[in-house]
Amino acid sequence: MKKRKLNSTNHINEKAITSGCPITSTVLAIGGRWKIIILWQLKDGSLRYNEIRKAIPNISEKMLIQQLKELMQSCWVDKKDYNEIPPRTEYSLTKLGKSFMPILENIYEWGTKNKITAIGQKTAANN
Amino acid sequence: MKKRKLNSTNHINEKAITSGCPITSTVLAIGGRWKIIILWQLKDGSLRYNEIRKAIPNISEKMLIQQLKELMQSCWVDKKDYNEIPPRTEYSLTKLGKSFMPILENIYEWGTKNKITAIGQKTAANN
């Protein structure tokens, strides 16, 4: 799915970092633009592929599938395939995924309180 | 510092996401490979440029400066320049940066407990 140059400094650094630091490895596992949004959608229960897609209007099908696959590989999300035609699949958080939700909620609160705006402006809690 | 194509879908999506979701905006603000590591180094007090560099062996000077700049722009980190020759600068967390440390510690614990390995293996808390 990803083609990586295994001996690039880029890749070596990423490996070193993720194997050395539980924070970084966690954040990189749910990094990128879409994964957290997907997890957040699933926090209240399982959803069909199309339901996720409708809930996240801007995501392309390719991106959604790709991110879901990566989330499944890293065991944040499970998929149930009903083997029907037309297809029906349902995605849900694994126990691992669910266990991370309190942290996401903390970040939600923190982010809301501090009005972080990506490349953020100075706000409430500053020097 | 970043040259962005302001009307690319890529950029538009990023803006939409970060303005709409406090979690995503927070995580993207400290995203990338190095920012969290830098913040983590600073959690116990201010450090000189070279001290950070030695603490993070793999980072290049260009990357370190770039990440520090971005962290300053988004008000996670402050810089004190002593205007000496040879130069002396000290970096430290802002109040905002400090206020995020408890969350980082939560993630540290969670990551340690769940042995997340980047593109992770199934571990303790799974279905």
Added chain:
DNA sequence: ACCTTTACTGCCTAAAAAGTAAGTACACAC
């Protein structure tokens, strides 16, 4: 005159992430 130290800057390339557009499969309805 030349080297060292510290904290940078700039230009270029490599690699990865994100996006675009089209196509696939199968069952059912019309």
Added chain:
DNA sequence: GTGTGTACTTACTTTTTAGGCAGTAAAGGT
């Protein structure tokens, strides 16, 4: 036999991120 719905796949391009490496400034040492 053409069209619809669902959940994908594939090939390709654009955009962004990461890294390589040389260069800069200014004071002080030798």
